[in-house]
Amino acid sequence: MLTTIFFLSSGLFLGWSLGANDAANIFGTAVGTKMVRFRVAALIASAFVIVGAVVGGSGGSETLGRLGAVNTLPGAFTVALAAALTVLWMTRLRLPVSTTQAIVGAILGWNVFAQMETDFGSLSTIVSSWVAGPILTMVFAALLFLLVKKLLKHIRVGIILQDAYTRAALIVAGAFGAYSLGANNIANVMGVFVPVSPFSASDFGLFTLSSAQQLFLLGGLAIAVGIYTYSHHVMQTVGNDLYKLSPIAALIVVLSSALVLFLFASEDLKLFLEARNLPSFPMVPISSSQAVVGGVLGIGVAKGGKNINLNVLTRIAMGWVATPLGAGVTCVVLLFIVQNLFALPVFE
């Protein structure tokens, strides 16, 4: 039992850092501008992240599993550790980092170390989703912005009531955003452990949780701990320093990025679209931070912005390469150490 918890710890650490960083993408502006109290934001974010993870989290894990099925618990531990260290290290360097890109790099590192063949179909699906995520968010944000602007012109609510409505909408959108974050990103945290899950399906009377869902629940709790212990500070930074958005613009950014994360996580939607022979979205974990940047850019475009900061885009694109590369190399080194120094089987 104790060894199990130890091996899961790297994943839980990833979950903690996800909660610490990514909850700010959902509630950062709302809390930073004092529209929503941190207490409220943290409670809603935690609850809905956990629900999203447990209810809708399986899709992304399957995709990551196809990329590389890490087949021992020590191996999964090392892969998650490599991703977590990369995230930590890049955060220290103040580079825009994505848990998604770190875990994919680490899995690729495991594939190399274990001399497994990488499924390039899955890899190209994943990488193209990374590119599509922020772009799609940008398009959604621009369209939503124009729509909301028209709507506001039409209904003409007084400014006090408008703020009250905006606040309520920020909370609802935040709940949706947290659900989507949980559903879409839990694969980053717990995905590598799914094939080697130490749990078995359990019946809780009212509902049953599969072994993967129990992992997701644990990961969701780790995310919640990250939200409560560390995200307040990040939210203040996002809300006040990084990009100053009006509450309505913030609402649109949250909604559009939540929508994109949802699209890339909802299996029901995928089945619905496929049944009607429509193009569907692959189940891929997307970086919520990069989606948010896309959303902010989208609002800039809708406002007729002339000075779109290309620097931001280059930094994101750099992250698509640097993060997986860093995590991959770290993973190979760590796997070597774990295998040879601690004599643990990192692959079968």
Place this chain on the structure above:
Amino acid sequence: MSSHHRLNVPGTPALGVQIIMAILFKNAITLEVKIHHYLDNVTNSGILFREGIEDYLNGDTTQFNNKLADIRKNEEGADALRREIRYRLYKKMLIPESRGDVLGLLETTDDVIDATKKVLGHFDVEKPRVREFLKKDFSKLAQASADALDNVVKADRAFFNNKEGVEDYIHKVHFYEHQADQLEEQIKKNIFESEEIPDLAEKLQLRDFVELLGSLADQSEDVAERLSVYAIKRNP
């Protein structure tokens, strides 16, 4: 002067929805009502000011004293409302993004109310003798000031209701302020060129009153200046 009709809930949703909205957004709705009550008070001050000056020029002391008493009562009411609005804004955490702006706006608007009270108060204390040839110009100046005030209240209301027209009203405030300035200068010249007023002290006293009458338009313009910035800031 009820202002409930100004509450701008979009469309007319079903009764159940209305009740839920009323419960959910009780604080915001109450605050909107209070702000509109406050603006009603400002309008009242402008009307009382305009009529009070007219009564004074007509020599109707009883009516003038009534207006002065009313304007004082009105100012007290406005002060109480403003304090309550400030309390609600901060205590209930309403409109955090622009509550500083809203408060600043109400505080400067309050200067306008104060100015109306102050002008009538000075007339009451000093009882300046306005010669017949000056009365028409004094009346015109009071009217220009009152018009500036009226339009700044309209601009405030459009701003709070998120309605178009803020810029129009602000423009009108500037127009009347300019008109008041011109009148002020003309009247002062008339005063000092006049041989009907022999005493320099009296000329100086009248000059002060001309400036007092015009101060209302200046205060209104100060509010308008702030408002034009806030209106741009609120644009999403």
